[in-house]
Amino acid sequence: MIVDALDFLPKQENQLFSKAIEREDYLHQIQLLSDLKYLNNTDFKNQKVEPLRFNRAIERFRKEYKQLLQARETGSNFYEIYNQFNSNSYSESNKLTKKEVFLLEALCNLEGQFIIYKIPIGEITLVSRVCLYRYKVYGIAREIQVNRLINNKIINLLTQRAYSIGFKKNWIECANILGDQLKVTLFCKELYIRKDSAFNSIVFFKVKSRDTRRFIRSNFAISNRKRFKEKLDNDKYYSQIEKRIDEDKKVENQAFSATNENQFLLRVIQVKLWISGLYEGNLDNDFGRYTYHALKEFLEFYLDDKKRPKKELARVLLLLKSNYGLFNLVYFFKEYVDEIENKPLQKEHSSISNLYHYATEANIADREKNHNKKRTILNTQSRLEKQLKINLKSYAKNGIALKQRKQYKGDRRFLRFFSKVFYLIKEGVDIAVRVIKKLTSIILKSIKIIFHEIIRGVTAFKEGLQFLFDKRIIVTKNVISDFDFDFDGIIKISTTATVEQLENHSRLLEKKTKAIYPALNFTRIIIEWGISLVTGTSWVKILIGIAKLFKYFIIKTLKQRENYILIS
Amino acid sequence: MSKGLSKLKEKIEEGIADLSSLEVATFAGSSSNLNLAEVKGDATGSKQKKVFKIIEEGLTNGTLVGYSKYEVDGDTINFMNDTLGEDKKYLVEGHAALVEGAQKSRKDFFDFVVKVLGAKVSN
Structure with missing residues (x-):
């Protein structure tokens, strides 16, 4: 690897966060895989999985989501979700790619992202896992394992259970309600x-x-x-x-x-x-x-x-x-x-890090003319930054290892919850101290979210540079293009390749190329921050900034959704 | 400057030397002759390709569909194989499309390098 975003941090913090990010990433993957029962719950509790079993779980997940991709839009909206996230990372047998983590998060969240249309009988599929996971989360079918094969007996049981809570339509529609908070609220009402x-x-x-x-x-x-x-x-x-x-x-x-x-x-x-x-x-x-x-x-x-x-x-x-x-x-x-x-979420509400980034920015105090007020803002900011440092370091040392309880993996709801503070920010400088104080008081609760956002930002930076400098090979059926760092390239086409295959390859190359643009910008800004660190920016600000920026780029690439309105 | 930044600067400077030109060659042949399976999932890393050397080697295994070279001073070589026959004309068109993509990507990358270097990496 050429350079890591954490290289911009002082040596001690670099080591601490490198280890913590690796650990959290691993645990995050274990939870996601165990939620959909590719791994057992005991694996999650032990926080360690034997490598061979971990690889097998990943293989199984890959096989099932590839089957879904082939089915296109028939059984669910998986194909649409798959295309929302561009990533240039390459598959490894012992690790989920960033895109695969994104897919699992989308499948396990309860915010209406993944919609089920049909579930095949006599099979265990990714869709059936998600459906049973939702029933399990709400305690409606606790005894049915998420990796259970769907047969008539299971369908009857789920229909009966859905009926018992007052749901009179079919079991799949019930699963879609359970997977969408707005619908759950409406249903209850x-x-x-x-x-x-x-x-x-x-x-x-x-x-x-x-x-x-x-x-x-x-x-x-x-x-x-x-x-x-x-x-x-x-x-x-x-x-x-x-x-x-x-x-x-x-x-x-x-x-x-x-x-x-x-x-x-x-x-x-x-x-x-x-x-x-x-x-x-x-x-x-x-x-x-x-x-x-x-x-x-x-x-x-x-x-x-x-x-x-x-x-x-x-x-x-x-x-x-x-x-x-x-x-x-x-x-x-x-x-x-x-x-x-x-309440609709606005574009600037793209991450919790965004809030902290705002609250620690020096220009809030700069805008205040009253000397005493200015000093109060600076003192409150300094307290917040100190708290952030302590809590980030403490989380990096201990993480979720102490809890061993499953965390919710979707983060849009967190944003909705924090949106109150976002709206306060709009009210101007006078409100700044209140916002910063509020953030200081909820820091413990939000630290795991910030940490998760930092992990995603740091990983994205790493993968962006990897794609820029290391790997640029695109393989499709009968066509391979192999581009260098400076875009010199060799393209090999089999004489049996069809026009359609060539067009597919060209489209994929274009898609991958487009994915470089945000990565380039993202990388550039982080490098600039890295440089400013040398001149005194605190490492906390760098980390928070990376997380904020990454979410911003991600949100920009996500398509507009009904329950996630981006107002420009 | 941090160790990470120095490494990054070195890497970018290494690439800059070759950014002044763009070379893309396209081959057609049977899957086995072109070693399509061999490259799969592998990465060449960052080592520079010697496009002409590969063309020389590649000609014994496959047919050169097209070769394009663009120099920063405007000199251009654009070879399109017109002996492939009407039914394989789409391969030449495919080469042109892929070259266009590469040109666009190189331009963006060049802008990136200019911004980063223009900023402070060279400090």
């Missing part, structure tokens, strides 16, 4: 809220252990009936719900809590918190410590300054004496989820 029963707008949960109950009581003030009732809709069901709260009958609470619909809604809340990057427990429908923490952080982060998180939590949650709790789903959706999910 249409089917549950205010339709058949008063209690469908309220989710019931059991506090299982005495320890958890004690923990909740000492940390969260959520036993205030009056406050909880404040946000209940005052409609025809109000008196029924109020009666249920006041009477607090254990048997009735238990019966309601155990219904399939209620269990599904509990999981929906957990999944939404998981996707926001705040829930760090297992997806299990249990409202334990992790769920409360996540909810509290969600409210703390998202609340307007006028509202207090503790009070707001008591409006969403109520703990009853019977050891059962209530969750006001209508209020939670209306007040928080809708705003996050329906």
Whole structure:
């Protein structure tokens, strides 16, 4: 390798981040492969896979996605997703390429990117894996392994389970709803809220252990009936719900809590918190410590300054004496989820690194004329940068190794969650200190996302240079073109090549060439940063900048999508 | 300057020497004669190709479809094999299309080098 983006960092940080990036990349690949059951969950927990098994898992994945490519648009929109990402990396047997990682992330995310049209019976395909993965995430078909062969028995079971949560159409359509947050929210609203029963707008949960109950009581003030009732809709069901709260009958609470619909809604809340990057427990429908923490952080982060998180939590949650709790789903959706999910994302919101990049830029202070205010901005910025340094280094040292819990791999939802801060930025210099303080407070939560963005940026830089300087061979059926670093080339064509094959080759060459342009720009800017580092730019800024820039180039190449509106 | 940057600078300068010209040669022949399978998945690395040497070797195995050379001062050699016959004319057209692609890529790369070197790598 000629040069690495990390070469621009001081020696100590270079070594630390090189090791960390290699480790995180490996673990990221293990999680993605184990999510779709090319590897086992124990592989993920052990965080190590025997090389031969790892290679076999990659081979299997490659075989299955190539089958999908051949089928073109018949079974899913995979072909469209495949063409959204240009990469010049070459396949290696022991590692997924950047494009393959992108594909797996697109398949495993729950943001409506991958759409299933048809699943063949009697086979295990990539599409069937994704479908079963979604059922599993929502706990609807927990006992069915993701790599299970699809047969009539499985189809009947999935149809039955989908029906049990109120979904009356076919099992594939249900999988598409589960794989799209907007649709999940809509589904919950249409089917549950205010339709058949008063209690469908309220989710019931059991506090299982005495320890958890004690923990909740000492940390969260959520036993205030009056406050909880404040946000209940005052409609025809109000008196029924109020009666249920006041009477607090254990048997009735238990019966309601155990219904399939209620269990599904509990999981929906957990999944939404998981996707926001705040829930760090297992997806299990249990409202334990992790769920409360996540909810509290969600409210703390998202609340307007006028509202207090503790009070707001008591409006969403109520703990009853019977050891059962209530969750006001209508209020939670209306007040928080809708705003996050329906607000369009703008181009400048392309990454979390973008936020940090903004917050650490010197020109914020430069724009302020008042000397005292200027000093406050600079001090706050300096604190943020210090925190970033500490947390990035700590994450680089320990990473996710301590947790061993699966992280959500799509990142557009994170962006939606952080969009509130993006909008604050637009409000001008006066708001800058507030934004920087907010970022300092959520740094721990966002560090894994930033780190992931840095990994992608550094890898892209490496691959960009690799394509520029090392490999430029394009092989298609009956045609090979072999270009040098300076584009001198030899083209070999078999006399049996058809016009179509030659045209295909030409198109591929053009596509690959086009992919160089953003790589060239990206590489150039990073080199310039690398040079400025010599003159004093901090390594944190370089890393954050690389991540921000990479996301910007990626977003530019992605096609516009309905649920991801890029406003120029 | 960091070690990484020095290496990068060296590499770019090495390429600049040859950026003044562009040479592309296209061969046609049977798959086995052209060793189509041999190159698959392999990389030649960054070592410079001696296009004329390859043409010389290649002529014993295949037919030269076209050869194009563009010098920075405007001198151009464009050889298109017109003895291939009407049914193989598309090979010559294919050569022209691929050369066009290479020219475009080289221009972008040249701009890149100028920007980077023009910036500060040479410092």
